[in-house]
Structures are given as structure tokens and as C-alpha cells.
Amino acid sequence: MFSPFDIPSGAFTLITDELSAPADFLLHGAVNACIKEHATKARVPGLRAKSESGAGPTVLVLSSSVDLARWKAISSKQNVNLAQHLTNGTVKFVDVACEEGGEMSLSSVFNSISATVGSSSDVLSERLVILDDVSTLEWIGFSPLDIMRFVRALRISCHKANWTFIVRYHVVTPNEVDEQLQQLLGICTYHLDVRPLYSGRSGAVSGEIALHRGAAARQDEVKLIKRSGSLQYRLLDTGPVYFQKGTSEGVL
């Protein structure tokens, strides 16, 4: 699903990022890849009938601040017509932080989502749930306990239905691991760690990514990327360009 990382579908991936190196591009990349794969499979005649019958959304994005204009603009640069997929129900956005009657409640959000996740009968195309992002939910007032319960419940639903689950977490204190991050690390399958360069912003390198195995991963399933040999990337409007550390055009 995630290129160039060969993370298998159905896994729970935790993405951590920092303000100087946000991981928006990974989420956009995952959504667009999922949509493209669904569109490709829908073109196959035998599969099309199956996928159209009563199938729910292929991609479910649960966001603390839904910014549809931005999603559409970025997807269009990557040749995906997100507006069309929104209208035909392939992609669904849910605003987790919206107040219903003055009370913000994650359990009500979970109840409405679990029906969607649990009822999916189409196992042919990959399904994706993204929770973007856990830290903002805590900052705007949700209790950490509620948030962790929500994440755990979602994880179990996704695991049962073999949906890929991605959670994003913002790190504000780079050298410390706070309690919520510790708990998330304890239940994730894979951990994609996006960090800025230690020396600050650069024109050629936007940041670096490392891939770690979480507690639930099986041994030797996926090729990991250590922090010392992390993959560097440069962000362009059409997406990231990856290269091995120290091999960007300016260096060689």
C-alpha cells in the first residue's frame, strides 16, 4: 500500500511527525493509492459487479479538522479527482471534533463508523481508515482515556474486517515520549517516524523517514528502515521524491 514501504494491508500503522516535517504527504499518498487501486479493480468486468453491490466507502478519513478544499487541491495534483469519489461514496470524511448538541463525544462517532467498517463485504480491494490526528483531539479537550479507548476500539474493528488503519500523532517534544505516544507505540504494528533534518530546513531535503516495527508485527515481514539509515524525501507539489540519505542531487 505505502510505496516505497511495503507495509501489508490490514496493518495498524502509527505515523508520527513534527511541525517542521508534517506527514500530510503520506496520508494523501495512501488515500490516493487506495482510490486508484479501487478504480483499477472497478474497471475489471468481473470484479465491478461485486464491488458495486452494497459496498461502503473504500476510504474513511476521520479528521479533527476536515479541510476538503485542501484535500481536493492536493489530490488533483496527483491526478485523482477527489470530488467525484466523494460524490459516489468511495471516500468519506468525518469530522471527529464537531459538536453535537454542545457535547463532543467520541463514542457516538465510533458507533456511526463501526457500522460502516463492520458491514463491508468486499474483500477484493483494500480498505483504509485514517485517524488524523490524535494529538489535536487531546489538545482541544477530549480526555486522553476516551481517545485511547476510541483508538483501541477502531483498531479492533479494522482488524476484524481487515481494513488498514493509520493513526497520525504530532510530536511536540522531540526528545520525550509522552504517555499517549507510549500507549500508541504499544499497540501499533508499524511505526513510520517522519522527522525534520537535525540541521534545520533545507531546500533539497524536506525530512527523513524511518520505519520501525511495533509490538504487534511479525518478525521479518517487512523491510525496516532504521533511524541511522533513514530514507530522505523532498516534497514537491505532486508528492514526495525519496532518496537514500546523502544521495540528493546537491550532494553527489
Next chain:
Amino acid sequence: MSSFKRKDPSKQSNLKSYEGTRVSPASSSTINTSTGISSLDDILGGGLPLSCSLVIAAPDLHSSYGELVQKYWVAEGLACGHRVCVIDDYAEDFLRDLMWYPKSALSVASGATSGGIKEKEGPLGSTFEDEEDEPTPTDRKVKIAWRYEQMKPFQTTVSTPSLTSENYCHVFDLTSRVPTPVVNEKLVSGKLSLLAPGNPNRTGGATMSALRQVEQVLQEQSTVPIRICIPSLGSPATWGDITPSNVLQFLHSLRGLLRKYPHGCASITLAPHLSSDNWSGSGWLQKVGWVTDASLTLAAFSADPALSATFPSHHGIVHITALPSPSTLVAPSDRFSTLRGLASSASGFGGSGENNLAFKCTRKRLIFETLHLDLDGGVSERRTSAPSSTAVELTTATGTSISASAAAKSHDHSQGTCNGHVSSGGPRIDIEFEGPAVPEEKKAVVAGELIAPSPQPETRPKKPKKKVAFFSDRPDVYDF
């Protein structure tokens, strides 16, 4: 027959075109509004986009540069004809201090109806007479080594646009105030509204009530861009006891409102005690950066004499926490900002980092510039012997900086030696300039050096500083 249809550019963007705005160079679906400061517009990538929020953190308790940026924001809004809302209990006092067009521009504009006012541009890109301006290069022609002849002059900031060009980023003068009739007229016509958050006693009450009022304003009309200004978010008088969660929730909800009503934009300055990074545990400013679109810190040097001595011509450092990118993965500022310098490095050599940025407030305006470390001893001269005094800037008992008053005195004497005596409550200090007239830039550096006060200053032997001459009437020609 091909099913591809050629996109018609004229039908492509169905965006409204608002007065006083520009389309962003990065994306045709983003509209930028000017902050009133051309160098800040450059840092943001052309201006603050509509539907975005900008937060300025100004941690220094003794200065009000954050509020100054907000005044520019409001003045620019009034000049462009946008709808402006100021949310503060003391908004009237705030408005009384707004800057306005320079007096010369106003008098000429009232006289001449046709023809633009062409301001002359100095080497640093300043557009009007300013004591920090360099003298014109015709004074002295210096032979430069051939390899440097083609290089452009050293520029630390972007140039200000000329006065009567498009309705974007007007030139304001800090020495002139907005006329009261203008403010009253805007208040009456509804182009300017003052909102008070109200309810400061209930914790969090002020932020909720402010959000409701902002939503009401945004819902009213969408023909003209709406600028929301909060000069001091978190100040106890207006906002009461405010918790970190209140602030983050407010900024998050405000961003949501601006996305819902994309003809609005907001500029907020945090109160000084909210602007430090460890206000609510560590990482506070990072959190603020995540819940807003753009976030800058203006860290003034007022509290730190060592820093103000190291950078005598600047008043503080700018830290960029977040930059707006409402419809692109890469912030337009990365590609288009001249001051940050990332754009030039990316394509060419592909490796250098961004420039350090600082700001200074001159008599007439606020400027954001690139910050460069001087050569040891100052760029104006290279000494062959150790300096006879330490280059620490002393402040007098009254708190005023001595170099500032010395610089003021030095302008009275443009030729020859001049002595300035600064006598106030503190120690007696003599400042002396030797030799022919030195350009303004050097004066600012030289004035920073003081002869250490000694019990008998008159009998001290004065050694002339040996200068290894590298005179340049233009600013330094090396280009970063």
C-alpha cells in the same frame, strides 16, 4: 476522436476576485491578502491567504512588536477597503495608534490627480528618506576587483512597492497616524467593527463568545474579504483567566470557521506570557503551530543585552514555526520567498539551508530582514591591533540605548570629527568619530562601541584605530 478536452483557463478558476488581494503564485485557487509589511508578505509566500489564520508570538514583555504587526494588518485592511474586525476590550485605543500613509504622499495625492508618485529607491530598496539609507553611489567610485563587478548589491530585505501601484501592500509611515475622520467613516459604514469578547469571568467564556461573534460577522456578507484582528489573545484584562486548552480550542475552531467561510482571514498576536515556549509545559508553540496555518515568533532583544550588542542594527529575531499552505503540500513560501532563501538553493546547488531572519523597527517602518553575522570587529573595518574597548552596549539609568542617541547625534555632524556627550543618570560616556564621513551603516556599528568609563576620561590617551582600508560606499558586495 480523443476524449480529452482542453482546459479553458478563463473558465478554470471560478474564484471571486476580491479588491486588495492577489492570486497566489503557487496555486490559482489561493488568494493572498497583504499584511501591510512587504517583507512579512514575502516570508509568508506572497501574503496571508484567505481562509488562513496567522499567529504572532511576541514573548518580550517590554516591547510591543506583535501589536505593531497587528496595527499594520488593520491599517492595510482599511486602506484596501476590506471589512476589518478588531476583537479587544481596548480596541479604540488600539485604533487611535494606527499608522497611515506618509504625510508627503497624502499632500501630493490631494494635489495631483493623475500620475503616480514615483518614489526613489535606495540601494536597500527603501522608498523614502530614511536616516539609515545609504548615500547615493555617485559620491565615491571605488575600483572593485573584476570578479565582483557583476554581482548585485547586498540586499537584506525586499523592496517596498511604489505608492500608487496596485491596491496591495500599501506604504505606511509610523510617524503619521490615521486621521480620525477616516476611522469614524469606516465605523459608520460598517467596514470597521470593534468587538469585545465579553464574559471574562467565566473560564473559557471569553473565547466561546468571541467565536460566536466572529461566526456572525463571517456569515453576514461575502462580497468583501473580512480581516479578523486580535491584538492580544490571552491578555488578562480582555480574556480573563485563559487555559492552554481554551487557547488551542479557540484557534482550532477559528481555523474551522475560516475554512467554512473562506472569504475571511485572521491575524492574532498572543499576549507575552502566552508566547513563551514553556507556558503549558514544553512544546507550546509547536501546538499553536499545529492548530493554526501560520505561526511566527518575534523574539525581541530588549531583555538580552548580549544579543542586542551582537546585532546592533536589529531589534529581534524572527522564528518561523509554521507557514500557510492552504492548497499545496509545499508551502508557497518555500518556493517564492526571497528572504528565506530556500527557493534559490533548491534548484541550483540543492543544498543550503534557509536564512536567519530578524526584524528592526526604524522611525518610519517595521522591516523584516535577513540576519548575517558580522566579521569579528565589524564589516566596516579590519583592525590589526586588539580593540581598546569592549564592544558592549551600555544602557543608561533611564534605560535608553546609548547607541541610539549617539546615532541621532551623529546625524547632525556629517563631516569631520564629532563628539557626542551622553550625560544622563548613568556614567559619563564620550563618543568620538574620527576621520572623514563614514556611511550610515558603519556608524551604527561604530556607535555601538563605547570607551569604557574611567574615572578621568579627559586624560586618557586616544589611540587612533588603524584601519585596513576596504572602503565601500555601497553595502557589502558579497551575496548570500
